[in-house]
Amino acid sequence: VARLFGLNPAPASAARVLELGCGDGGNLLSLAQTLPGARFVGLDAAASAIERGEALAAAAGLENVQLRVGNLEELPEEEWEAFDYVISHGVYSWIPPRARVGLLAGMRRHMAPEGVGYVSYNAYPGSHLRDMARDILGYHVRGIKDPQQKLAAARELMQTIVAIEAPSPYAQVLREHMERMLRYSTALLFHDDLAEVATPFYFHEFIAHANHHQLAFLSEADMFESQMREVPESAGRLMEGLGEDAVAREQYLDFFKNRMFRQTLLCHAEAPVNRELDVGQVERFAVSSQARVQGEQEGSGEPPADSEAIATEQAGEGPPAAGGPPTETFTTPQGFAMSTTEPLVQAAMHALARAWPAAVEFGTLLEEATKAAGAHTQRELVAERLQGVLLQAYLARIVVFQGAQPPLTAQPGEHPRASPLARAQAAVGRPAVSSLLHANVRLEGELENRLFVLLDGTRNREALCAELAEGLSEKQSSALSAAEQPQRDQRAAQVDAALLRFASLGLLQG
Numbered sequence: 001v002a003r004l005f006g007l008n009p010a011p012a013s014a015a016r017v018l019e020l021g022c023g024d025g026g027n028l029l030s031l032a033q034t035l036p037g038a039r040f041v042g043l044d045a046a047a048s049a050i051e052r053g054e055a056l057a058a059a060a061g062l063e064n065v066q067l068r069v070g071n072l073e074e075l076p077e078e079e080w081e082a083f084d085y086v087i088s089h090g091v092y093s094w095i096p097p098r099a100r101v102g103l104l105a106g107m108r109r110h111m112a113p114e115g116v117g118y119v120s121y122n123a124y125p126g127s128h129l130r131d132m133a134r135d136i137l138g139y140h141v142r143g144i145k146d147p148q149q150k151l152a153a154a155r156e157l158m159q160t161i162v163a164i165e166a167p168s169p170y171a172q173v174l175r176e177h178m179e180r181m182l183r184y185s186t187a188l189l190f191h192d193d194l195a196e197v198a199t200p201f202y203f204h205e206f207i208a209h210a211n212h213h214q215l216a217f218l219s220e221a222d223m224f225e226s227q228m229r230e231v232p233e234s235a236g237r238l239m240e241g242l243g244e245d246a247v248a249r250e251q252y253l254d255f256f257k258n259r260m261f262r263q264t265l266l267c268h269a270e271a272p273v274n275r276e277l278d279v280g281q282v283e284r285f286a287v288s289s290q291a292r293v294q295g296e297q298e299g300s301g302e303p304p305a306d307s308e309a310i311a312t313e314q315a316g317e318g319p320p321a322a323g324g325p326p327t328e329t330f331t332t333p334q335g336f337a338m339s340t341t342e343p344l345v346q347a348a349m350h351a352l353a354r355a356w357p358a359a360v361e362f363g364t365l366l367e368e369a370t371k372a373a374g375a376h377t378q379r380e381l382v383a384e385r386l387q388g389v390l391l392q393a394y395l396a397r398i399v400v401f402q403g404a405q406p407p408l409t410a411q412p413g414e415h416p417r418a419s420p421l422a423r424a425q426a427a428v429g430r431p432a433v434s435s436l437l438h439a440n441v442r443l444e445g446e447l448e449n450r451l452f453v454l455l456d457g458t459r460n461r462e463a464l465c466a467e468l469a470e471g472l473s474e475k476q477s478s479a480l481s482a483a484e485q486p487q488r489d490q491r492a493a494q495v496d497a498a499l500l501r502f503a504s505l506g507l508l509q510g
Ligand SMILES: C[S@@+](CC[C@H](N)C(=O)[O-])C[C@H]1O[C@@H](n2cnc3c(N)ncnc32)[C@H](O)[C@@H]1O
Pocket: 020, 021, 022, 023, 024, 026, 027, 043, 044, 045, 046, 049, 070, 071, 072, 073, 088, 089, 090, 091, 094, 095, 099, 191
């Protein structure tokens, strides 16, 4: 993102990264396995969380990550090196004012001149709704000490409120919010809505705090969030009237969208941010996409109700002429869609679909696109067009830009090997493991869970099936003796299917 805004941050593959309030290192360990050439330092006040993270890092053999106990209010003054990226996720709104000062002052002090900071926080106006729910639940659980009892009591009250026929528009909105909260994970509910401190900020307030520490607004981390689509013309006029004031524009977007949460990127106040996005930077990225032509996708059909669609169109072109190239619509599993009649764009998108979960270098996409564009089209023009369309697709959540290729394989090898971190997480019974795409992934069912920990690269499929058969649950082994061969074939097919699923989720290295 910083590159698109004209900055020159360190390449991710060799970056120095600091996380403030890293918890048990869930985020840092996952990054550390994906970027073995980068170095990571995490700090958190909770010694038990740091211990858990250290044990996991040791079990996964991660040597590029260091976790330490420390308080944001007492960050070292000088002793630390400069970090290229300073991250703080799920912390800023949940700590007292003094610690918030420590966080931003520390970010400024320990961030390299071309560095990028990330801070997430609860935002107004959307969080007024959250505050309403928090106040109600806070009152209800006020005398309860035990966390489990607290959660149970909060859930019970929410179920009661959700079941009441709402007599007023406000009550209706609260009811819908609580319906969503009932689907939250225990950790999220506990951390967000039952926490003692949870202070939301208007975006402009947060930026004023950051400015006070000589930090400036760079961008929202997910640039999709800063796009205006499907808003009335008057909103467009209002935004135009704000001119160059990026902070005010973002603030109005929060009003339009009723934002509840933000993930904001900061840079040094002196950094030369250019708000005209530098489309030429696109060729420095590897690109990946999970989008498929509609109809090819598993379980595809109608895109989800909240999906958005963009269409690519060359400047000066009208809608496709009758008898012209057919339109193809590429849709992601989340329902984001892009329609195009341009053969060069179609060729690039198909190349991305074939490569998933791996990323494709821009140069390779350009080869495909140039072939599809035909001999009469100059390569420079194709490159320019491809850069523009990929940027548009990135802003619409259809493609992802990667600063470095994740070390994963799209096809399970002869001796399948899962990432050591994910195996270590599965071995200690974590409900979700970290993929090499930096996502949390749930393993499904007994077979996947038992298979996954065996994937250390020493077993071929036959050995995997044999070992799985040895420790089958009673129910399954009695079925096996009744019809052994077909059961064995079925088991091999299940192992193959699970390995392919693991690969497509970015869990395999070999
Ligand atoms: C919800 S957790 C977020 C952890 C991690 N960043 C994540 O996204 O999973 C908030 C973390 O902030 C830490 N924290 C709170 N106050 C702190 C302080 N004053 N100094 C250092 N860490 C603090 C807590 O111990 C906790 O681990």
